[in-house]
Amino acid sequence: MKKALAASLLALTFAMGGVAQAEPVKIGMITTLSGGGASLGVDARDGFMLAIEKAGNDEIEVVIEDDGQKPELAVQIADKMVQSDKVDLMTGIIWSNLAMAVVPSVTAQDVIYISPNAGPSALAGANCHPNYFNVAYQNDNFHEAMGEAANKDFKKTFIMAPNYPAGKDSLTGFKRYYKGELAGEIYTKLGQTDYAAEIAQIRASGADSVFIFLPGGMGVAFTKQFAQSGVDLPLMGPAFSFSQDILPAIGEAALGVKNSASWAPDLDNEANKAFVEAFRAKYDRLPSVYAAQGYDAANLILSAAEKADVADREAFRAALKEADFQSVRGKFKFNTNNHPIQDFYVREVVEKDGELTNTIVSTAFTDHGDAYAAECKM
Amino acid sequence: MSLTLLIEQILNGLQFGVMLFLMAAGLTLIFGVMGLINLAHGSLFMVGAFACASVAAWTGSFWIGLAASLAAAAAAGAVIELLVIRRLYDRDHLDQVLATFALILIFSEGTRWLFGSFPLYLDIPPLLSGAVSLPGGSSYPIYRLAVIGVGIAVAVGLSLLISRTRLGMRIRAGESDREMIAALGVDITTLYTLVFALGAALAGLAGAMVGALQSVQVGMGEPVLILAFVVIVIGGIGSIRGALFGSILVGLTETLGRVLLPHGLGLFMEPSAAASIGAAIASMLIYILMALILAFRPQGLFAANG
Numbered sequence: 001m002k003k004a005l006a007a008s009l010l011a012l013t014f015a016m017g018g019v020a021q022a023e024p025v026k027i028g029m030i031t032t033l034s035g036g037g038a039s040l041g042v043d044a045r046d047g048f049m050l051a052i053e054k055a056g057n058d059e060i061e062v063v064i065e066d067d068g069q070k071p072e073l074a075v076q077i078a079d080k081m082v083q084s085d086k087v088d089l090m091t092g093i094i095w096s097n098l099a100m101a102v103v104p105s106v107t108a109q110d111v112i113y114i115s116p117n118a119g120p121s122a123l124a125g126a127n128c129h130p131n132y133f134n135v136a137y138q139n140d141n142f143h144e145a146m147g148e149a150a151n152k153d154f155k156k157t158f159i160m161a162p163n164y165p166a167g168k169d170s171l172t173g174f175k176r177y178y179k180g181e182l183a184g185e186i187y188t189k190l191g192q193t194d195y196a197a198e199i200a201q202i203r204a205s206g207a208d209s210v211f212i213f214l215p216g217g218m219g220v221a222f223t224k225q226f227a228q229s230g231v232d233l234p235l236m237g238p239a240f241s242f243s244q245d246i247l248p249a250i251g252e253a254a255l256g257v258k259n260s261a262s263w264a265p266d267l268d269n270e271a272n273k274a275f276v277e278a279f280r281a282k283y284d285r286l287p288s289v290y291a292a293q294g295y296d297a298a299n300l301i302l303s304a305a306e307k308a309d310v311a312d313r314e315a316f317r318a319a320l321k322e323a324d325f326q327s328v329r330g331k332f333k334f335n336t337n338n339h340p341i342q343d344f345y346v347r348e349v350v351e352k353d354g355e356l357t358n359t360i361v362s363t364a365f366t367d368h369g370d371a372y373a374a375e376c377k378m
Numbered sequence: 379m380s381l382t383l384l385i386e387q388i389l390n391g392l393q394f395g396v397m398l399f400l401m402a403a404g405l406t407l408i409f410g411v412m413g414l415i416n417l418a419h420g421s422l423f424m425v426g427a428f429a430c431a432s433v434a435a436w437t438g439s440f441w442i443g444l445a446a447s448l449a450a451a452a453a454a455g456a457v458i459e460l461l462v463i464r465r466l467y468d469r470d471h472l473d474q475v476l477a478t479f480a481l482i483l484i485f486s487e488g489t490r491w492l493f494g495s496f497p498l499y500l501d502i503p504p505l506l507s508g509a510v511s512l513p514g515g516s517s518y519p520i521y522r523l524a525v526i527g528v529g530i531a532v533a534v535g536l537s538l539l540i541s542r543t544r545l546g547m548r549i550r551a552g553e554s555d556r557e558m559i560a561a562l563g564v565d566i567t568t569l570y571t572l573v574f575a576l577g578a579a580l581a582g583l584a585g586a587m588v589g590a591l592q593s594v595q596v597g598m599g600e601p602v603l604i605l606a607f608v609v610i611v612i613g614g615i616g617s618i619r620g621a622l623f624g625s626i627l628v629g630l631t632e633t634l635g636r637v638l639l640p641h642g643l644g645l646f647m648e649p650s651a652a653a654s655i656g657a658a659i660a661s662m663l664i665y666i667l668m669a670l671i672l673a674f675r676p677q678g679l680f681a682a683n684g
Contacts, residue, residue: 034486035597038495163657171650185649186640187657191601193592196390196522197633203516204383220497220593228502228519228591230509249497249593 024059025310027301028087028111030077030102032094033066036191037216039245040094040290041066044116046283047275047294048091054278055302063087069094071101078102082109088310089114091297094290096120096139096166097190107131110313112320116297117290120165121172124339125372131313133320133338135300136293137262138370139166140173142238145260145344145364146211147178150236155180158207158233160198162214163187170213170238176371183207188214193221199229209233215240220249227253234258239358242349244288247356254349254356262342263292263329264360271326286357292328299325335369337376344368382514387637388630393522395629396529400584401606402613402621403536404577410616411552411573414463415471417478419581419606420599421485426451426582427589427598428489431500440503444586451582452575459574464567482600490596497595525587532580533622540618549573553616605632608664612671614678623679628664635663 029048032041045064052060063085067074074093081087090106091114093099099118106113107129115134123129124138150157159174159182161167167187175182183205186198202210210233214222219241226235239261242254265276265286275295279287287295304319323334335341344365347358405419429450434443458481466474502521509517540546548569551559560566585599592598609628613620640656647655671679 033495034490036595038490038596039497042495163654163661168654182649185653187654188636189657189661193588193598193601194394196393196519197387197637200383200386200390200516201637204380217497217593217595217598220595221591224501224593225591228507228521230517230519245496246593249499249595251499251501 024061025089025301025305026085026087027060027062028078028081028085028090029062029064029092030067030074030081030090031064031092032069035069037069037094040117040216040288041092043245043288043290044092044094044294047279047287047291048116048298050275050279050282051295051298051302057302057305060302060305064092067093067098069098071098074098074102075105078106082106082111087111089301091116091301093118096169097164099123100165103132104129112313112317114297114301114320116293118166119339121169121372122165124337124370125375126377128337128376128378130317130338130378133300133334135297135340137342138339138372139169140176141262141344141368141370142240142260143170143173143213144177145346145368146236146238146258147174147176149258149260149346149362149364150209150211151177151179153234154209156183156207157209157211158183158202158205159211160186160188160214161212162190162192162218164190167213174211192218195222195225199226199231202233203229203231207233210235212237212241216246220246223250223253223257239289239347242358243290244286244357245290247349251356255351257349258361259347259349259358260344260364261289261347261358262340262344263289264345264347264358266359267328267330267345269328269330272328272330275328286355296325296327296329296332299327335373337370337373337378339370339373341367341369380514382512382516385512385514386516386518387633389518389522389526391630391633392626393526393629394633395626396526397584397588398602398605398609398629399529399622399625400532400580401602402609402625403532403618404580405606406610406613406616406618406621407549407573408577409610411549412467412570414466415474415478416463417475417603418458418481418485419577420603421482422451422455422578422581423585423599423602424485424489424596425454426585427500427594428493428498429582430586430589431498431594432493434500435498440501440590443500444583447582447586448579451585452579455578456571456575459571463574464570467570486596493596495596497593500589500594502590521590528583528587532583536618545572605664608668610678612668612678614681617678617680620678620680627667631667632660632664635660639663
């Protein structure tokens with residue numbers, strides 16, 4: 001009886017056209033919280049939840065699940081979230097191979113997906129989708145920035161990445177802007193932890209510099225082994241290989257390494273200062289680039305929820321597209337393919353107050369989009 | 379590709395193989411003596427690495443960390459043998475797989491709970507840092523040579539233990555007929571705990587040594603465990619000698635395949651495509667090797683019990 005009464009009341013509210021109160025937004029977050037890649041997912045989640053808590057908006061509900069960095073598991077969780085949890089939005093995936101497994105089917109079911117990290121080229125170009133927004137970057141971007149920056153100092157670079165979608169995007173991106181000669185090009189196994197064979201090849205190749213894209217534990221292993229090998233070449237990479245979550249594990253071997261990103265803890269703007277301070281106060285560590293992206297993803301969603309009802313997908317998408325939020329990157333806007341147009345910086349690993357961190361040394365690109373936007377017909 | 383580079387890569391393959399041997403030896407010993415499939419062997423590898431990293435950070439000495447890793451892995455091995463494994467000897471392999479898989483999850487989440495999700499720092503000791511010159515003008519890291527040395531020492535030590543000592547005699551007897559040696563008055567339960575702790579200590583040693591080269595993080599044991607299983611299938615289940623040869627074969631195949639395949643394909647392909655296709659084939663190589671050996675010699679190269 002009670003139920004029926006509640007239901008009819010609810011129906012009545014809808015019939016009256018509930019303008020005053022927007023519907024609660026239900027967000028499903030699938031991210032990597034266990035296994036070797038967990039530190040990335042934990043940082044993205046912590047950044048995301050920090051923004052949600054700071055906003056104090058109790059109309060937002062977040063369901064978090066762990067994909068263990070396994071595509072098949074991510075697909076199962078996504079199905080569950082769409083079908084039984086009835087989420088309006090999804091976010092959280094770190095790895096490109098998982099994003100490729102989950103995103104196309106999720107967006108096809110009229111759920112909006114906001115990527116806080118993975119930005120595979122396949123989803124930025126011809127296969128772009130109005131329900132897919134990437135708040136981080138297109139995968140090639142960081143590598144493009146490093147390729148452009150490398151032109152200044154180097155003529156013969158050795159390049160290396162894991163053999164999976166983001167790895168391919170990485171080396172493609174680097175080569176797109178790098179004008180020098182390549183001393184060699186290697187694809188390693190994803191998750192490989194011993195690089196003795198590759199380091200020997202680098203030594204023998206006559207390279208004047210090395211560019212690597214090895215996220216998470218792979219970057220820790222390579223950088224340590226490279227420093228121990230006595231191969232004295234300048235090392236550079238995208239921020240993933242030298243992000244805050246792994247710097248303490250690499251130790252001094254990372255000092256002086258150049259890496260590219262759209263964000264750094266010392267980036268000078270109000271939103272970023274507040275973010276770094278709040279993150280440190282809450283979690284007692286410095287945020288990584290993943291945490292910054294998670295934080296921006298949440299703020300983007302919050303900004304859209306202020307303006308539009310999530311049940312009205314058309315209006316909600318338009319509100320997202322406006323990107324009317326204070327990004328920790330300073331300025332931020334979406335390109336025609338729902339990927340960011342932003343600045344990219346070269347950072348250097350330094351020791352500050354007894355702690356390893358990244359500091360900005362130069363700007364590689366200003367208002368840089370991506371190479372695939374033209375192929376996206378949306 | 380020059381000869382010095384090839385020699386360096388062979389050393390790399392050997393070092394990788396020797397490290398795998400430390401894992402595979404314990405795994406095959408436990409299977410040979412107790413007939414138990416232990417999927418949690420990789421977790422003991424992780425326990426060794428975490429113990430070494432945290433004790434080394436605390437005391438400032440890698441060597442104390444190394445000793446702690448042996449002690450912690452052996453202790454963890456003994457404890458799980460007493461609490462869990464002991465109940466599994468008489469069950470079939472499927473039950474063992476399930477229970478030890480559960481142990482992996484418990485160890486991983488327990489380690490995450492204790493140490494957090496972020497990798498730990500562990501560096502090689504100053505005594506072993508740097509490199510030695512190889513003939514031909516190249517050089518090789520001293521630490522990796524030390525790993526090869528430790529692996530060879532363990533192989534010699536294990537074979538002496540098994541062929542020359544009273545404990546080894548019991549282990550061999552336990553392999554062939556466990557009821558008989560129990561009937562002869564040997565305390566078989568203590569023997570099993572000892573063997574399990576010994577296997578665990580070897581895994582812990584491998585974890586500590588590898589931890590200094592790679593990153594010490596949750597889940598680091600599983601990829602190694604898969605390779606260790608490949609090794610014992612190739613070498614022959616239950617055979618220490620098989621584990622040694624299998625490890626070195628897998629180490630060399632994996633390392634040389636990774637280097638030579640992209641090079642070879644590069645002779646008649648565009649370098650970018652050769653790098654990507656070569657890498658894909660190289661990652662399948664040891665499984666192809668395993669399939670070939672299983673096809674022609676299903677019991678493995680050095681099968682223990684005939």
